[in-house]
Amino acid sequence: MKLTASGLSKSYTAHPVLNIQEIMFGGHGIEGLIGPNGAGKSTLLGCLTRRIPPTTGSVTFERDGQDHDLISLSSHQVAQLGLVKTNQRIQGFESLTIRDQLRMAATPPQREGWRFSWKPDPGDPELEATIDGLLDRFPFSNPDGFAKSGGEKKLVDILRCLIVKPKMLLMDEPAAGLPDEITQEVMGLVRSMVEEGELVVLIIEHDLELIWNNCDYVHFLSEGELLFQGDPDEVKNNRVVAEKYMGV
Amino acid sequence: MAYLVFSLSLLLIYVGLALALHIQFGLLGIPNFGVVGFWGLGMYAMGVFQVQLDLSFVDAIVLSVACVAAASWVIGRLVLRLDAQGILCATIAFSAIVALLIVTEKWMTMGVVGLGTIKYPVRIGGATEYLYFFFLIAVVAALQLFTLRLHKSTTGRLLLAIRDNEEVAASLGKDTYAVKTFWFVITCIAMGLLGALSAPLNQFLTPNMIVPSVTFAVWIALVLGGKEHSLGAVVGVFITFGIFDILIETYAPVTPELAVYVPNFKLFVYGLLLVGVLMFKPVGLLDPGLPPEAVIGKGIEGVRTGVALGRRLVASSVSTAKTTSGTTGKTGSSSSGPDESPAVTATAEPGASAPEADGISQAKDPTPEKPS
Ligand SMILES: Nc1ncnc2c1ncn2[C@@H]1O[C@H](COP(=O)(O)OP(=O)(O)O)[C@@H](O)[C@H]1O
Numbered sequence: 001m002k003l004t005a006s007g008l009s010k011s012y013t014a015h016p017v018l019n020i021q022e023i024m025f026g027g028h029g030i031e032g033l034i035g036p037n038g039a040g041k042s043t044l045l046g047c048l049t050r051r052i053p054p055t056t057g058s059v060t061f062e063r064d065g066q067d068h069d070l071i072s073l074s075s076h077q078v079a080q081l082g083l084v085k086t087n088q089r090i091q092g093f094e095s096l097t098i099r100d101q102l103r104m105a106a107t108p109p110q111r112e113g114w115r116f117s118w119k120p121d122p123g124d125p126e127l128e129a130t131i132d133g134l135l136d137r138f139p140f141s142n143p144d145g146f147a148k149s150g151g152e153k154k155l156v157d158i159l160r161c162l163i164v165k166p167k168m169l170l171m172d173e174p175a176a177g178l179p180d181e182i183t184q185e186v187m188g189l190v191r192s193m194v195e196e197g198e199l200v201v202l203i204i205e206h207d208l209e210l211i212w213n214n215c216d217y218v219h220f221l222s223e224g225e226l227l228f229q230g231d232p233d234e235v236k237n238n239r240v241v242a243e244k245y246m247g248v
Numbered sequence: 249m250a251y252l253v254f255s256l257s258l259l260l261i262y263v264g265l266a267l268a269l270h271i272q273f274g275l276l277g278i279p280n281f282g283v284v285g286f287w288g289l290g291m292y293a294m295g296v297f298q299v300q301l302d303l304s305f306v307d308a309i310v311l312s313v314a315c316v317a318a319a320s321w322v323i324g325r326l327v328l329r330l331d332a333q334g335i336l337c338a339t340i341a342f343s344a345i346v347a348l349l350i351v352t353e354k355w356m357t358m359g360v361v362g363l364g365t366i367k368y369p370v371r372i373g374g375a376t377e378y379l380y381f382f383f384l385i386a387v388v389a390a391l392q393l394f395t396l397r398l399h400k401s402t403t404g405r406l407l408l409a410i411r412d413n414e415e416v417a418a419s420l421g422k423d424t425y426a427v428k429t430f431w432f433v434i435t436c437i438a439m440g441l442l443g444a445l446s447a448p449l450n451q452f453l454t455p456n457m458i459v460p461s462v463t464f465a466v467w468i469a470l471v472l473g474g475k476e477h478s479l480g481a482v483v484g485v486f487i488t489f490g491i492f493d494i495l496i497e498t499y500a501p502v503t504p505e506l507a508v509y510v511p512n513f514k515l516f517v518y519g520l521l522l523v524g525v526l527m528f529k530p531v532g533l534l535d536p537g538l539p540p541e542a543v544i545g546k547g548i549e550g551v552r553t554g555v556a557l558g559r560r561l562v563a564s565s566v567s568t569a570k571t572t573s574g575t576t577g578k579t580g581s582s583s584s585g586p587d588e589s590p591a592v593t594a595t596a597e598p599g600a601s602a603p604e605a606d607g608i609s610q611a612k613d614p615t616p617e618k619p620s
């Protein structure tokens with residue numbers, strides 16, 4: 001699993017927000033992406049998953065020894081290849097219950113076609129068991145009702161992405177808005193899935209403890225440019241990172 | 249009587265249109281403001297195929313639906329990537345184009361002269377209209393049944409997700425554009441089919457049937473009834489079209505001088521109802537969370553209380569009529585004369601309750617006004 005971007009740039013009306021020569025993700029189990037607010041981290045993830053059209057550059061996703069050019073694909077095709085992103089901003093499906101959101105995310109498109117439009121959801125026992133497991137592990141006030149608090153919505157967003165069984169998961173500030181113990185639980189689950197070899201993960205976080213504790217490799221982005229990358233200790237002790245980010 | 253069957257048939261057509269719009273807008277979030285365009289295209293295509301090309305009923309229906317399918321596919325490709333305003337403007341424009349072409353392309357549509365006569369599929373003397381009415385009931389009931397089942401399916405869930413947040417649905421691997429295009433075309437086909445089926449009903453087609461007020465009537469009914477509820481379309485159409493165009497226009501004891509004002513009064517009350525619903529209950533009368541079974545239960549209960557109320561009204565009016573035995577009896581007999589069911593004559597008061605129209609065999613005002 002390798003996600004490579006080269007010559008990637010994004011400008012909003014001639015105002016450049018992203019300019020990266022070459023960056024690669026997926027070489028380590030869990031990687032981190034840090035940088036000050038407005039550095040372009042979310043924009044980078046958006047460009048990688050085709051949510052945002054980049055101004056220039058190429059993005060290649062290598063999966064099972066086969067290269068896929070992501071620029072020519074649309075957002076849903078990128079997801080079907082196994083590259084999925086959680087959202088920094090709270091986003092969800094207001095008219096679906098928590099359980100239905102998970103069911104919807106995990107149901108393959110061919111079981112949502114017109115042939116199924118007049119049949120009650122047949123329900124997949126294996127999927128229901130997975131959902132029950134997740135809902136036991138993460139306490140929602142009412143899993144058969146709607147997500148209420150911002151925290152619940154954020155958590156549903158993450159669980160939705162996990163249940164589609166991605167090969168590479170990009171997490172944009174997963175801890176923001178979540179209570180500490182839930183963040184711990186999420187990271188525990190993600191780590192165990194990574195150890196099982198189910199997926200690789202990239203995390204954007206301002207909570208640096210979380211980065212140092214979980215990541216094997218860290219990229220540092222500032223003002224749209226990739227300024228440093230290395231293992232956590234190298235990044236911690238790097239002068240540029242300290243000046244531009246941790247010093248302030 | 250024939251007029252009542254005509255009105256009820258038209259009511260069914262409106263229920264069908266509102267159901268299609270419910271799937272389109274209520275479930276999928278596509279604000280189609282060109283309902284009359286798709287309906288009118290189906291209707292006029294049916295007329296052209298039957299009258300100009302002399303095709304059989306079935307052939308004409310199939311070809312009309314194919315025309316609407318092709319048109320809606322092109323429209324879908326053009327507009328479904330736009331935002332709500334874009335879709336709204338484009339669909340209004342489409343319906344305006346359809347209306348304009350019907351006037352200008354005289355060689356095909358006969359323009360303002362009108363196109364007719366469109367035949368019923370089968371003619372059995374006086375029973376023709378009734379047979380056709382039952383056929384329409386079957387078609388619309390099938391559409392309603394499908395809608396109820398769609399709500400419980402994986403497909404329905406996907407449509408809701410796309411309406412709520414298309415971008416996130418796509419980021420989970422759903423081909424939202426393809427799904428939207430497919431269901432937009434299917435629901436436009438339903439509108440076109442209802443249009444084609446309206447052609448024999450109207451017999452004679454004129455361009456003034458293709459007016460935006462058809463679109464608005466469907467929208468108002470759906471929004472009033474509850475755009476997200478599987479039964480919102482039926483409830484909304486019964487409250488608007490059912491009460492005003494059938495109960496009041498047909499049975500209310502209005503003098504001919506006042507009758508001129510009924511359509512305006514109707515629009516006024518529609519507007520008032522709409523503003524009221526949007527202010528106090530924006531989801532419409534039926535909450536999306538309300539299970540359909542509960543709605544049906546409530547409906548039956550409502551009809552029962554309505555009937556009881558009607559009975560009491562009759563009883564009291566009969567007793568007062570007996571005691572006073574005066575000639576002021578505005579309540580009943582003045583118009584319908586010796587009719588078989590006294591219960592109905594009493595409900596002919598303006599604000600009358602339940603649509604208990606079963607026993608009536610005489611429409612009060614038999615001028616068959618053109619619908620549209
Ligand atoms: N849609 C947009 N239009 C204009 N500028 C934008 C837009 N989205 C992001 N930006 C700008 O791009 C820069 C990077 O934003 P973002 O990627 O969200 O940063 P980060 O996630 O690192 O905090 C910011 O300066 C932001 O103001």
Ligand SMILES: [Mg+2]
Pocket residue numbers: 041042043088172
């Ligand atoms: Mg961000």
